[in-house]
Amino acid sequence: MAKNSSSAILIGVLKLQVGQISETIEREGRNLLGGGNLLSPEEITDFCLEFLQLLIELLDSKDPHDDASPQFHALEMFFNNLSRQILVRGGRVEDLVRYIQFMQRTLIEALGAAKNIKPEDMRDILLYLSGVFNELILAVFHAYLDEKERTIYAQEAELRETATPITEIWDGVLTLPIIGTLDSSRTMIIMEALLNRIATERAAAVVMDLTGVKSIDSQVSHHLIQMVRAIQLMGSDAIVTGIRPEIARALTSLNIDLGSVTTRATLSDGLKEAFRRMNLQVLPKA
Protein backbone atom coordinates (compact mmCIF):
# COMPACT_ATOMS: atom_id res chain seq x y z
CA MET A 1 0.00 0.00 0.00
CA ALA A 2 1.52 3.31 -1.07
CA LYS A 3 1.52 5.66 1.87
CA ASN A 4 0.22 8.61 -0.05
CA SER A 5 -2.88 7.02 -1.51
CA SER A 6 -4.44 4.10 0.29
CA SER A 7 -3.20 4.82 3.81
CA ALA A 8 -4.39 8.38 3.48
CA ILE A 9 -7.81 7.07 2.42
CA LEU A 10 -7.90 4.71 5.38
CA ILE A 11 -6.87 7.46 7.82
CA GLY A 12 -9.58 9.66 6.32
CA VAL A 13 -12.20 6.96 6.81
CA LEU A 14 -11.04 6.31 10.37
CA LYS A 15 -11.07 9.97 11.30
CA LEU A 16 -14.44 10.57 9.71
CA GLN A 17 -16.11 7.58 11.33
CA VAL A 18 -14.03 7.20 14.47
CA GLY A 19 -17.02 7.66 16.77
CA GLN A 20 -19.11 5.01 15.04
CA ILE A 21 -16.21 2.55 14.67
CA SER A 22 -15.20 2.98 18.28
CA GLU A 23 -18.77 2.51 19.48
CA THR A 24 -19.24 -0.65 17.38
CA ILE A 25 -16.04 -2.34 18.54
CA GLU A 26 -16.70 -1.27 22.12
CA ARG A 27 -20.16 -2.86 22.02
CA GLU A 28 -18.79 -6.11 20.64
CA GLY A 29 -15.95 -5.96 23.18
CA ARG A 30 -18.48 -5.82 26.01
CA ASN A 31 -20.31 -8.83 24.52
CA LEU A 32 -17.23 -10.94 24.05
CA LEU A 33 -14.87 -9.87 26.81
CA GLY A 34 -17.04 -8.04 29.33
CA GLY A 35 -19.43 -10.91 30.10
CA GLY A 36 -17.15 -12.92 32.34
CA ASN A 37 -15.77 -9.77 33.98
CA LEU A 38 -12.58 -10.22 31.96
CA LEU A 39 -12.44 -6.50 31.20
CA SER A 40 -14.38 -3.67 32.82
CA PRO A 41 -16.39 -1.28 30.56
CA GLU A 42 -13.79 1.41 31.21
CA GLU A 43 -10.99 -0.93 30.21
CA ILE A 44 -12.83 -1.83 27.00
CA THR A 45 -13.32 1.88 26.15
CA ASP A 46 -9.64 2.63 26.80
CA PHE A 47 -8.65 -0.42 24.80
CA CYS A 48 -10.71 0.64 21.74
CA LEU A 49 -9.36 4.19 21.79
CA GLU A 50 -5.78 3.03 22.17
CA PHE A 51 -6.19 0.51 19.36
CA LEU A 52 -7.53 3.15 16.94
CA GLN A 53 -4.81 5.56 17.94
CA LEU A 54 -2.07 2.97 17.37
CA LEU A 55 -3.60 2.01 14.02
CA ILE A 56 -3.62 5.63 12.85
CA GLU A 57 -0.01 6.02 13.99
CA LEU A 58 0.92 2.97 11.93
CA LEU A 59 -0.91 4.27 8.85
CA ASP A 60 0.76 7.62 9.33
CA SER A 61 4.24 6.10 9.62
CA LYS A 62 6.91 6.23 6.88
CA ASP A 63 6.10 2.75 5.63
CA PRO A 64 2.86 1.24 6.98
CA HIS A 65 3.91 -2.10 5.45
CA ASP A 66 7.10 -2.32 7.46
CA ASP A 67 6.39 -4.90 10.14
CA ALA A 68 9.68 -4.00 11.85
CA SER A 69 8.67 -0.38 12.38
CA PRO A 70 8.23 0.91 15.96
CA GLN A 71 4.58 1.69 15.17
CA PHE A 72 3.89 -1.87 14.04
CA HIS A 73 5.75 -3.24 17.03
CA ALA A 74 3.72 -1.02 19.36
CA LEU A 75 0.48 -2.38 17.87
CA GLU A 76 1.72 -5.98 18.20
CA MET A 77 2.81 -5.44 21.79
CA PHE A 78 -0.53 -3.86 22.58
CA PHE A 79 -2.35 -7.04 21.50
CA ASN A 80 0.28 -9.23 23.09
CA ASN A 81 -0.27 -7.54 26.45
CA LEU A 82 -4.03 -7.58 26.09
CA SER A 83 -3.90 -11.27 25.32
CA ARG A 84 -1.85 -11.98 28.45
CA GLN A 85 -4.20 -9.87 30.54
CA ILE A 86 -7.24 -11.77 29.28
CA LEU A 87 -5.60 -15.20 29.65
CA VAL A 88 -4.44 -14.46 33.19
CA ARG A 89 -8.01 -13.48 34.06
CA GLY A 90 -9.27 -16.83 32.75
CA GLY A 91 -10.40 -15.71 29.28
CA ARG A 92 -10.24 -17.76 26.10
CA VAL A 93 -7.90 -17.04 23.23
CA GLU A 94 -10.70 -17.85 20.76
CA ASP A 95 -12.79 -14.93 22.03
CA LEU A 96 -9.92 -12.51 21.54
CA VAL A 97 -9.25 -13.82 18.02
CA ARG A 98 -12.96 -13.46 17.18
CA TYR A 99 -12.85 -9.94 18.51
CA ILE A 100 -9.85 -9.04 16.35
CA GLN A 101 -11.67 -10.45 13.31
CA PHE A 102 -14.69 -8.38 14.25
CA MET A 103 -12.51 -5.24 14.35
CA GLN A 104 -11.23 -6.01 10.86
CA ARG A 105 -14.81 -6.49 9.62
CA THR A 106 -15.88 -3.21 11.21
CA LEU A 107 -13.10 -1.34 9.44
CA ILE A 108 -14.01 -2.96 6.11
CA GLU A 109 -17.66 -2.03 6.63
CA ALA A 110 -16.61 1.55 7.38
CA LEU A 111 -14.77 1.58 4.05
CA GLY A 112 -18.00 0.53 2.35
CA ALA A 113 -19.65 3.72 3.61
CA ALA A 114 -16.86 5.87 2.19
CA LYS A 115 -17.41 7.25 -1.30
CA ASN A 116 -15.05 7.77 -4.20
CA ILE A 117 -12.57 5.00 -3.38
CA LYS A 118 -11.12 3.52 -6.56
CA PRO A 119 -11.37 -0.28 -6.91
CA GLU A 120 -7.56 -0.65 -7.04
CA ASP A 121 -7.20 1.42 -3.85
CA MET A 122 -9.92 -0.60 -2.20
CA ARG A 123 -8.13 -3.81 -3.16
CA ASP A 124 -4.85 -2.49 -1.72
CA ILE A 125 -6.53 -1.42 1.51
CA LEU A 126 -8.26 -4.80 1.95
CA LEU A 127 -5.02 -6.66 1.34
CA TYR A 128 -3.21 -4.39 3.74
CA LEU A 129 -5.83 -4.77 6.48
CA SER A 130 -5.83 -8.52 6.03
CA GLY A 131 -2.02 -8.61 6.42
CA VAL A 132 -2.02 -6.39 9.53
CA PHE A 133 -4.78 -8.28 11.28
CA ASN A 134 -3.20 -11.63 10.49
CA GLU A 135 -0.03 -10.41 12.21
CA LEU A 136 -2.05 -9.23 15.19
CA ILE A 137 -3.74 -12.63 15.50
CA LEU A 138 -0.31 -14.24 15.38
CA ALA A 139 0.86 -11.92 18.17
CA VAL A 140 -2.11 -13.06 20.24
CA PHE A 141 -1.26 -16.72 19.63
CA HIS A 142 2.38 -16.09 20.55
CA ALA A 143 1.28 -14.57 23.84
CA TYR A 144 -1.09 -17.48 24.38
CA LEU A 145 1.64 -20.06 23.78
CA ASP A 146 4.11 -18.16 26.00
CA GLU A 147 1.55 -18.05 28.78
CA LYS A 148 0.79 -21.77 28.38
CA GLU A 149 4.50 -22.60 28.44
CA ARG A 150 4.93 -20.54 31.58
CA THR A 151 2.04 -22.39 33.22
CA ILE A 152 3.42 -25.78 32.22
CA TYR A 153 6.87 -24.83 33.48
CA ALA A 154 5.45 -23.65 36.81
CA GLN A 155 3.42 -26.87 37.15
CA GLU A 156 6.48 -28.98 36.37
CA ALA A 157 8.52 -27.10 38.96
CA GLU A 158 5.76 -27.63 41.52
CA LEU A 159 5.62 -31.32 40.66
CA ARG A 160 9.39 -31.59 41.03
CA GLU A 161 9.15 -30.00 44.45
CA THR A 162 6.40 -32.33 45.60
CA ALA A 163 8.07 -35.38 44.01
CA THR A 164 11.20 -34.89 46.13
CA PRO A 165 10.07 -34.08 49.66
CA ILE A 166 13.52 -34.28 51.24
CA THR A 167 13.32 -33.39 54.92
CA GLU A 168 16.08 -32.93 57.44
CA ILE A 169 14.45 -34.89 60.21
CA TRP A 170 17.41 -34.50 62.57
CA ASP A 171 20.67 -32.64 62.42
CA GLY A 172 22.52 -34.41 59.64
CA VAL A 173 19.76 -36.95 58.91
CA LEU A 174 17.70 -36.61 55.73
CA THR A 175 14.56 -38.59 54.92
CA LEU A 176 13.22 -39.19 51.47
CA PRO A 177 9.88 -40.95 51.15
CA ILE A 178 9.52 -42.32 47.64
CA ILE A 179 5.93 -42.63 46.46
CA GLY A 180 4.86 -44.06 43.11
CA THR A 181 7.15 -45.22 40.36
CA LEU A 182 10.83 -44.46 39.91
CA ASP A 183 11.53 -43.90 36.25
CA SER A 184 14.80 -42.60 34.81
CA SER A 185 13.83 -38.93 34.66
CA ARG A 186 12.36 -38.94 38.18
CA THR A 187 15.42 -40.73 39.54
CA MET A 188 17.62 -38.04 38.03
CA ILE A 189 15.52 -35.27 39.59
CA ILE A 190 15.50 -36.98 43.00
CA MET A 191 19.22 -37.76 42.87
CA GLU A 192 20.16 -34.24 41.88
CA ALA A 193 18.07 -32.74 44.69
CA LEU A 194 19.23 -35.32 47.23
CA LEU A 195 22.95 -35.08 46.48
CA ASN A 196 22.85 -31.29 46.61
CA ARG A 197 21.03 -31.44 49.94
CA ILE A 198 23.66 -33.86 51.31
CA ALA A 199 26.37 -31.39 50.29
CA THR A 200 24.63 -28.31 51.71
CA GLU A 201 23.37 -29.90 54.94
CA ARG A 202 26.46 -32.10 55.33
CA ALA A 203 24.06 -34.94 56.02
CA ALA A 204 25.69 -38.00 57.54
CA ALA A 205 22.75 -40.31 56.84
CA VAL A 206 19.87 -40.57 54.38
CA VAL A 207 16.84 -42.72 55.12
CA MET A 208 14.98 -43.63 51.93
CA ASP A 209 11.50 -44.93 52.67
CA LEU A 210 9.93 -47.15 50.02
CA THR A 211 6.59 -47.74 51.79
CA GLY A 212 4.85 -45.86 48.96
CA VAL A 213 6.46 -47.88 46.17
CA LYS A 214 3.84 -50.30 44.91
CA SER A 215 5.80 -52.17 42.28
CA ILE A 216 9.37 -52.58 41.18
CA ASP A 217 11.07 -53.79 38.03
CA SER A 218 14.69 -54.26 37.07
CA GLN A 219 15.02 -50.69 35.85
CA VAL A 220 13.56 -49.23 39.04
CA SER A 221 15.77 -51.39 41.25
CA HIS A 222 18.77 -50.38 39.16
CA HIS A 223 17.89 -46.72 39.77
CA LEU A 224 17.49 -47.42 43.47
CA ILE A 225 20.93 -49.00 43.75
CA GLN A 226 22.41 -46.17 41.72
CA MET A 227 20.93 -43.70 44.18
CA VAL A 228 22.28 -45.61 47.18
CA ARG A 229 25.73 -45.75 45.56
CA ALA A 230 25.75 -42.02 44.86
CA ILE A 231 24.80 -41.30 48.49
CA GLN A 232 27.61 -43.55 49.71
CA LEU A 233 30.10 -41.92 47.34
CA MET A 234 29.27 -38.57 48.86
CA GLY A 235 30.28 -40.04 52.20
CA SER A 236 26.80 -40.45 53.69
CA ASP A 237 25.13 -43.57 54.96
CA ALA A 238 22.15 -44.76 52.93
CA ILE A 239 19.43 -46.67 54.78
CA VAL A 240 16.52 -48.11 52.83
CA THR A 241 13.29 -48.73 54.76
CA GLY A 242 9.73 -49.88 54.15
CA ILE A 243 10.42 -52.58 51.56
CA ARG A 244 7.11 -54.43 51.18
CA PRO A 245 7.15 -58.26 51.02
CA GLU A 246 6.08 -58.23 47.36
CA ILE A 247 8.89 -55.78 46.54
CA ALA A 248 11.42 -57.97 48.41
CA ARG A 249 10.18 -60.99 46.47
CA ALA A 250 10.42 -59.09 43.18
CA LEU A 251 13.98 -57.99 44.03
CA THR A 252 15.11 -61.54 44.66
CA SER A 253 13.48 -62.82 41.50
CA LEU A 254 15.24 -60.02 39.59
CA ASN A 255 18.57 -61.18 41.08
CA ILE A 256 19.14 -57.76 42.62
CA ASP A 257 21.76 -57.91 45.33
CA LEU A 258 20.99 -55.58 48.20
CA GLY A 259 23.98 -56.87 50.15
CA SER A 260 25.71 -53.52 50.09
CA VAL A 261 22.57 -51.67 51.11
CA THR A 262 21.52 -51.22 54.74
CA THR A 263 17.83 -52.02 55.04
CA ARG A 264 15.39 -51.66 57.92
CA ALA A 265 11.73 -52.62 58.21
CA THR A 266 10.23 -49.24 59.01
CA LEU A 267 11.11 -45.59 58.79
CA SER A 268 11.44 -45.44 62.55
CA ASP A 269 13.87 -48.36 62.52
CA GLY A 270 15.82 -46.60 59.82
CA LEU A 271 15.98 -43.48 61.93
CA LYS A 272 17.19 -45.48 64.92
CA GLU A 273 19.91 -47.01 62.74
CA ALA A 274 20.96 -43.55 61.55
CA PHE A 275 21.16 -42.39 65.17
CA ARG A 276 23.16 -45.45 66.13
CA ARG A 277 25.69 -44.74 63.39
CA MET A 278 25.96 -41.16 64.56
CA ASN A 279 26.45 -42.31 68.14
CA LEU A 280 23.18 -40.70 69.18
CA GLN A 281 20.72 -42.14 71.63
CA VAL A 282 17.17 -40.95 72.18
CA LEU A 283 16.03 -41.71 75.72
CA PRO A 284 12.68 -41.17 77.42
CA LYS A 285 12.62 -38.21 79.80
CA ALA A 286 13.34 -39.36 83.33
Added chain:
Amino acid sequence: MSPAGLHLTPLGQGRCLLEPGRGLDISQRPLLIEDILERLQRSGAAVLYYDLGELPLIDEAYYAWLDTLARACAALNVRMICMRMQPTAAFGLSHYLKEGPAFETTLGLCV
Protein backbone atom coordinates in the same frame (compact mmCIF):
# COMPACT_ATOMS: atom_id res chain seq x y z
CA MET B 1 60.99 -32.83 45.33
CA SER B 2 57.39 -34.03 45.11
CA PRO B 3 55.68 -34.38 41.71
CA ALA B 4 53.64 -31.42 40.43
CA GLY B 5 50.12 -31.11 41.87
CA LEU B 6 50.79 -33.50 44.74
CA HIS B 7 50.21 -31.92 48.12
CA LEU B 8 50.52 -34.39 50.95
CA THR B 9 50.16 -33.01 54.46
CA PRO B 10 50.60 -35.07 57.66
CA LEU B 11 47.70 -34.29 60.01
CA GLY B 12 48.94 -36.15 63.06
CA GLN B 13 47.43 -39.20 64.74
CA GLY B 14 48.50 -41.33 61.77
CA ARG B 15 46.52 -39.32 59.25
CA CYS B 16 47.61 -37.67 56.02
CA LEU B 17 45.73 -35.37 53.68
CA LEU B 18 46.24 -35.53 49.93
CA GLU B 19 45.04 -32.46 48.05
CA PRO B 20 45.46 -33.00 44.30
CA GLY B 21 46.35 -29.83 42.44
CA ARG B 22 45.60 -29.01 38.82
CA GLY B 23 49.08 -30.10 37.79
CA LEU B 24 48.67 -33.68 39.01
CA ASP B 25 49.42 -35.93 36.04
CA ILE B 26 47.60 -39.20 36.70
CA SER B 27 49.09 -40.77 33.59
CA GLN B 28 52.31 -41.02 35.65
CA ARG B 29 50.47 -43.43 37.95
CA PRO B 30 53.36 -45.75 38.98
CA LEU B 31 55.68 -42.87 39.89
CA LEU B 32 52.96 -41.02 41.80
CA ILE B 33 51.92 -44.10 43.75
CA GLU B 34 55.49 -44.90 44.70
CA ASP B 35 56.05 -41.34 45.88
CA ILE B 36 52.82 -41.23 47.90
CA LEU B 37 53.36 -44.63 49.51
CA GLU B 38 56.92 -43.78 50.43
CA ARG B 39 55.82 -40.60 52.17
CA LEU B 40 52.91 -42.36 53.88
CA GLN B 41 55.28 -44.98 55.21
CA ARG B 42 57.77 -42.37 56.34
CA SER B 43 55.12 -40.50 58.32
CA GLY B 44 53.69 -43.74 59.73
CA ALA B 45 50.23 -42.96 58.34
CA ALA B 46 47.31 -45.34 58.85
CA VAL B 47 44.72 -43.21 57.06
CA LEU B 48 44.98 -41.22 53.84
CA TYR B 49 42.32 -38.60 53.21
CA TYR B 50 41.97 -37.79 49.51
CA ASP B 51 40.27 -34.43 48.95
CA LEU B 52 37.92 -34.48 45.93
CA GLY B 53 36.35 -31.11 46.73
CA GLU B 54 37.80 -29.40 43.66
CA LEU B 55 36.73 -32.09 41.17
CA PRO B 56 33.30 -31.50 39.69
CA LEU B 57 33.54 -34.68 37.61
CA ILE B 58 35.31 -37.98 37.98
CA ASP B 59 35.76 -39.82 34.71
CA GLU B 60 36.75 -43.44 34.25
CA ALA B 61 40.47 -42.62 34.01
CA TYR B 62 40.42 -40.66 37.25
CA TYR B 63 38.36 -43.34 38.97
CA ALA B 64 40.90 -45.95 37.87
CA TRP B 65 43.64 -43.80 39.44
CA LEU B 66 41.72 -43.56 42.73
CA ASP B 67 41.00 -47.28 42.67
CA THR B 68 44.64 -48.20 42.06
CA LEU B 69 45.88 -45.83 44.75
CA ALA B 70 43.34 -47.20 47.26
CA ARG B 71 44.44 -50.79 46.55
CA ALA B 72 48.09 -49.82 46.85
CA CYS B 73 47.37 -48.11 50.17
CA ALA B 74 45.53 -51.21 51.39
CA ALA B 75 48.68 -53.22 50.66
CA LEU B 76 50.47 -50.99 53.19
CA ASN B 77 47.54 -51.27 55.61
CA VAL B 78 46.60 -47.65 55.01
CA ARG B 79 42.90 -46.82 54.69
CA MET B 80 42.16 -44.41 51.87
CA ILE B 81 39.14 -42.21 52.50
CA CYS B 82 37.89 -39.92 49.75
CA MET B 83 36.23 -36.83 51.10
CA ARG B 84 34.16 -33.92 49.83
CA MET B 85 33.04 -35.69 46.65
CA GLN B 86 30.92 -33.20 44.73
CA PRO B 87 27.25 -34.08 43.95
CA THR B 88 27.94 -33.91 40.21
CA ALA B 89 30.88 -36.30 40.55
CA ALA B 90 28.90 -38.75 42.74
CA PHE B 91 26.00 -38.59 40.30
CA GLY B 92 28.22 -39.35 37.31
CA LEU B 93 30.25 -42.02 39.04
CA SER B 94 27.17 -43.88 40.33
CA HIS B 95 26.07 -44.35 36.72
CA TYR B 96 28.97 -46.52 35.65
CA LEU B 97 30.15 -48.15 38.87
CA LYS B 98 29.25 -51.81 38.89
CA GLU B 99 30.43 -52.43 42.44
CA GLY B 100 31.48 -50.44 45.48
CA PRO B 101 34.80 -48.57 45.28
CA ALA B 102 38.04 -49.77 46.86
CA PHE B 103 38.19 -46.62 48.98
CA GLU B 104 35.98 -45.34 51.78
CA THR B 105 34.12 -42.06 51.56
CA THR B 106 33.30 -39.33 54.02
CA LEU B 107 31.64 -35.95 53.86
CA GLY B 108 34.63 -34.08 55.24
CA LEU B 109 37.61 -34.28 57.52
CA CYS B 110 36.76 -35.18 61.12
CA VAL B 111 39.07 -33.17 63.35
